[in-house]
Amino acid sequence: MEFRDLKTQYQTYKSEIDHAIQNVLTNANFIGGNEVKELEQQLSEYVGVKHCITCANGTEAMTLVLMAWGVKEGDAIFLPDFTFFSTGEVVSFNGATPIFVDVDRNTFNLDVVKLEEAVKQTIEEGKLTPKVIIPVDLFGLPANYPEIQKVADKYNLLVLEDGAQGFGGVIEGKRACSFGNASTTSFFPAKPLGCYGDGGAIFTNDDKLAELLNSLKVHGKGNNKYDNVRIGVNSRLDTIQAAILKVKLEAFIKHEVDDVNRVARLYDEKLKGVVETPFIPEGYASSFAQYTIKLNNNEERNNLQAKLKEENIPSMIYYVMPMHEQEAFSDLKSNHKNFQITKELSQTVLSLPMHPYLTEQEIDQVCSVIMEYFN
Structure with missing residues (x-):
């Protein structure tokens, strides 16, 4: 996959x-x-x-x-x-x-x-x-x-x-x-x-x-x-x-944006009540560069990622480190208390496979591993 x-x-x-x-x-x-x-x-x-x-x-x-x-x-x-x-x-x-x-x-x-x-x-x-x-x-x-x-x-x-x-x-x-x-x-x-x-x-x-x-x-x-x-x-x-x-722009306009949203809807349906899925405000539409879920804590996130890897399912963490903690910006002396949400997200987010050519069978496979992990 x-x-x-x-x-x-x-x-x-x-x-x-x-x-x-x-x-x-x-x-x-x-x-x-x-x-x-x-x-x-x-x-x-x-x-x-x-x-x-x-x-x-x-x-x-x-x-x-x-x-x-x-x-x-x-x-x-x-x-x-x-x-x-x-x-x-x-x-x-x-x-x-x-x-x-x-x-x-x-x-x-x-x-x-x-x-x-x-x-x-x-x-x-x-x-x-x-x-x-x-x-x-x-x-x-x-x-x-x-x-x-x-x-x-x-x-x-x-x-x-x-x-x-x-x-x-x-x-x-x-x-x-x-x-x-x-x-x-x-x-x-x-x-x-x-x-x-x-x-x-x-x-x-x-x-x-x-x-x-x-x-x-x-x-x-x-x-x-x-x-x-x-x-x-x-x-x-x-x-x-x-x-x-x-x-690729012609394909993007013709079907790819619609297809990633189809994939996102399938993920939403299958993972509802299992993990926290992406939130799209009313009036907005996403092109789903990533499909990113939230876990309860860092340990849960890392363990789930390891479980997915065992089943040959790729996943990514965007982003493991907030901008204010990057060494290149260490001279800015930021107040860490100002970034509580970013800090939480960097410890709990996980991005799942997402692209226009993902099949329902592959989506089922990803979701089954996630549900099995929580069960």
């Missing part, structure tokens, strides 16, 4: 993917080929924004936006404590200070009440200037953008949606990666929409920001790549990856 079955996905679309790759090889247009622009157009239409700017990976997508916004030393950037390292890493990389905020226990996403408390505390301390909020769409579920935006408007902050895991999610008909002033996603192979290497994208309705990002991602180019008007980086999506993503 695969945790995220890229092999079956490839076999399902082998002829289309192979043909797309062969076209790039035949045309030998490996950087900036037509497939890149076509993909950007298709992605922007799907998400529902004016501009999509592809780049090398999801981490650099966030880095580029922060560069474009002039984020620097002395700026405070607010983000969830329960997430992957890169969300905080890009803040420090740009010289600013990450301010970690605890999350909501039900959704795993940024706690809006605690967010405002953190903003007010930062203003009162007067050492840093609040500038950006980076909510994360964890495990496929969009963060609470309607309420986050109210906080941003109240304190004149920019919002950068980290949609690396959320691509395909929805709030009241509005798709993930369309929230805030800009948003980013990752095409890492295991993401809801993944390529066969690294890749990322930025989404925005801001014409000037899009123009600046297209310059920054190619060495700060002006009219052409030999006319350099600012300091930038080298962060482009390869044409081969764009060609692969075009095929």
